Amino acid sequence: MLIGAALPFLDFFIVNVALPTIDDDLDAGPALLEMVVGGYGVAYAVLLVLGGRLGDMVGRRRLFVWGTAAFGVTSVACGLAPDAWSLVAARIAQGAAAALMLPQVLATIQATTSGERRTRAMSLYSGTAGVASAVGQVLGGVLVSVDLAGTGWRSIFLINAPIAAAALLLALRSVPETRSANPARVDVRGTLLLTLSLVSLLVPLTEGRSTGWPLWSWVLLGVFPLATAALVAVERREERAGRTPLVPPSLLRVHSVRSGLAVIAPFSVGWGGFMFVLAVVLQEGLRLGPMTAGLALLPMCAAYLAGSMAGPRLAARYGRRVVTAGALIQLTGLTTVLATFWFGWDGLGAAGPGPGLAIQGLGQGLLIPPTLRIVLSEIPVDRAGVGSGVMVTTQQAFMALGVATMGSLFLSLAPSAGMREALLITFGAQLLVVIATVLLSLRLPGSLR
DSSP, X not given: OHHHHHHHHHHHHXXXXXXXXXHHHHOOHHHHHHHHHHHHHHHHHXXXXXXXXXXXXXXXXXXXXXXXXXXXXXXXXXXXXXXXXXXXXXXXXXXXXXXXXXXXXXXXXXHHOOXXXXXXXXXXXXXXXXXXXXXXXXXXXXXXXXXXXXXXXXXXXXXXXXXXXXXXXXXXXXXXXXXXXXXXXXXXXXXXXXXXXXXXXXXXXXXTTTTTOOHHHHHHHHHHHHHHHHHHHHHHHHHHTTOOOSSOHHHHTSHHHHXXXXXXXXXXXXXXXXXXXXXXXXXXXXXXXXXXXXXXXXXXHHHHHHHHHHHHHHHHHHTTHHHHHHHHHHHHHHHHHHHHHHHHOTTOOTTXXXXXXXXXXXXXXXXXXXXXXXXXXXXXXXXXXXXXXXHHHHHHHHHHHHHHHHHHHHHHHHHHHOHHHHHHHHHHHHHHHHHHHXXXXXXXXXXXX
């Protein structure tokens, strides 16, 4: 299950360091390059809750197997794409496959473990997700530089096929089948309205800057609040009628869910935007090659893994204070990275940001695993798929929002202000997001269940 969980996070970030090479090979242009990143993220975010619901209905192991197989096939389609539009279409399909696969991981953990075993499993899941996100850019840089069998950037997608095959075979042998005892029907109206809400927000924010903010982008942004209000009204009416809506309002009234998602949202905005901007700066600002730019993130990977292994054990003893401490350490690390670029831009190599990135990774590793456990702690087992789908949708949607907002801020400032100044302003904005994470962590339940 963890092999499967790594793939969607890996592929959200693996393309970042390969974008210049993809542009050179396919003559994609800025708008299509953003769609290569954003199309995957939007499809992934839109369908995650539905994927969780379908797993509750037809079996989580079955959906995991189907999703993993589809992810392998769509990855090959990405790797063989003859032009930029084909790559965008394959990436959207790949995001949809990931949405079938990933909710089943958390739901299976929730349904098959308890106590100390669940704590350990959640720690491993969070460590896998965080390290895969950072390793994605490391691996992407290495693969592009090595140019396996002349495949260039295509290898970053083709490598998924054997990994997905391994996850598929292991799942067929060892993962137990679980499903909800009282599966709810698919909420068609809720699904369509959630899709419209996320698409109307994420697509114009992702594509608007690179296409010059055409009329359609403003129309879609205008649709967003209307679609969101309609979603809230429909879901409340569904629940009052005794049915199970796609996003149950009662689930969001649970304190652990509400307060945990409030921490995950700003964290994910900062994380998604930070990784995208850093990939651009390392290659186009500091003129590092893809491999060197990727390897610059190794201190963050190692520190995140250490933090994610220690975080749940510390949280069992100290409760939410570990999450707050992790957010404060992350704030210290981001400030150190910001100061490093401020004072040492000229001649700064791959190792320069390393200390700050390591501190930041340690804080994130302490923050996220306990928060994920808090969100799921009070959700009944028969609603595990819905709960995990809502949580991962929040992660993914806000990560995509971070790429769209912070990425657009950086890219719009860089031509006029210069890359160094654009980076400082963008990371300065992220400091405010991290401060919000610190404050919101104080609202979490005092102890973990």
